[in-house]
Amino acid sequence: MQHPATPARIPGAGAASPALPVLLHAPHDGLSLAEARAALAPRIEQHLSTTGGVLLRGYVVPTVADFQQFAASFGDPLLRYEFASTPRSAVAGGVYTSTEYPAHQHIPLHNEQAYTREWPMRIWFHCVTASPVGGETPIADSRAIYRRMPAAIRDRFAQGLQYVRNYSADFDLPWQEVFGVDSRDEVEAFCRRNHIEWQWLDDDGLRTRQRCQGVERHPVSGEMVWFNQAHLFHASNLAPEVRASLIELVGEENLPRNVCWADGSVIDDATLDQVRAVLAQETVIFPWQAGDVLMLDNMLVAHARTPFSGARKVVVAMARSHTNLS
Numbered sequence: 001m002q003h004p005a006t007p008a009r010i011p012g013a014g015a016a017s018p019a020l021p022v023l024l025h026a027p028h029d030g031l032s033l034a035e036a037r038a039a040l041a042p043r044i045e046q047h048l049s050t051t052g053g054v055l056l057r058g059y060v061v062p063t064v065a066d067f068q069q070f071a072a073s074f075g076d077p078l079l080r081y082e083f084a085s086t087p088r089s090a091v092a093g094g095v096y097t098s099t100e101y102p103a104h105q106h107i108p109l110h111n112e113q114a115y116t117r118e119w120p121m122r123i124w125f126h127c128v129t130a131s132p133v134g135g136e137t138p139i140a141d142s143r144a145i146y147r148r149m150p151a152a153i154r155d156r157f158a159q160g161l162q163y164v165r166n167y168s169a170d171f172d173l174p175w176q177e178v179f180g181v182d183s184r185d186e187v188e189a190f191c192r193r194n195h196i197e198w199q200w201l202d203d204d205g206l207r208t209r210q211r212c213q214g215v216e217r218h219p220v221s222g223e224m225v226w227f228n229q230a231h232l233f234h235a236s237n238l239a240p241e242v243r244a245s246l247i248e249l250v251g252e253e254n255l256p257r258n259v260c261w262a263d264g265s266v267i268d269d270a271t272l273d274q275v276r277a278v279l280a281q282e283t284v285i286f287p288w289q290a291g292d293v294l295m296l297d298n299m300l301v302a303h304a305r306t307p308f309s310g311a312r313k314v315v316v317a318m319a320r321s322h323t324n325l326s
């Protein structure tokens with residue numbers, strides 16, 4: 001039986017990219033996402049390859065396990081969250097909580113794991129509980145960001161970036177949590193495979209450096225996209241008083257995370273201010289409804305999180321690993 005779903009714009013979506021995400025709404029109450037999946041799949045694939053994001057609304061998703069089965073039904077095994085940059089908890093096999101930052105914090109736009117050389121091509125979000133205030137997952141077209149970015153900045157980012165991380169339970173994530181292992185040998189093997197430089201420090205500390213892309217070409221469409229997390233890793237992402245206190249306490253080279261140009265030279269704050277301004281111009285925000293499932297092409301569309309109050313539960317799944325390592 002076919003279950004038609006009509007694409008529509010999200011009420012309140014930003015004008016910068018009015019077609020994102022494509023809304024596919026259940027044609028009648030009580031229709032489960034599992035029942036509708038066969039009819040929806042071709043349309044989802046079509047919209048993912050063009051617009052880059054699809055919001056499935058009004059379908060019944062009884063449990064997180066049902067969401068897990070839906071995400072896994074597209075033919076790719078769900079991925080583990082490896083080389084983490086933010087705290088998450090496993091909910092089920094291949095399903096994780098969204099980033100567990102305090103509710104008052106804003107999480108800027110980013111493409112998942114764009115701070116490394118291997119990332120998921122697909123990412124799903126499932127809203128189990130919608131926050132009564134805030135808690136949206138803003139999104140933005142990474143192609144539009146690339147086009148809007150000032151040419152001088154775009155060209156500089158095209159030369160690459162270098163991410164520097166210091167792992168510590170005191171200030172960020174310990175290396176055991178980031179790499180998901182307790183053995184230094186396993187960490188070093190991971191770093192060798194992924195072209196990451198590492199340095200063991202006193203008190204079981206670890207510092208890594210990895211040269212990564214600032215922009216990237218989509219492997220299927222061939223389109224250029226803005227694809228990095230420089231504005232998240234750069235020290236300017238910290239509140240000024242936090243930044244000053246951390247530098248005074250541990251020194252700039254020991255900040256939990258930072259980013260520089262590929263040659264090791266400093267990225268000035270003003271450059272990242274311009275980047276953030278472009279991201280803001282391309283941001284689309286829509287309110288979650290309980291039961292929503294959002295599916296994104298992780299290279300074509302970036303995502304974020306707004307501050308919230310009250311209960312909120314959004315879970316995440318990822319699939320189809322891609323790398324630019326040769």
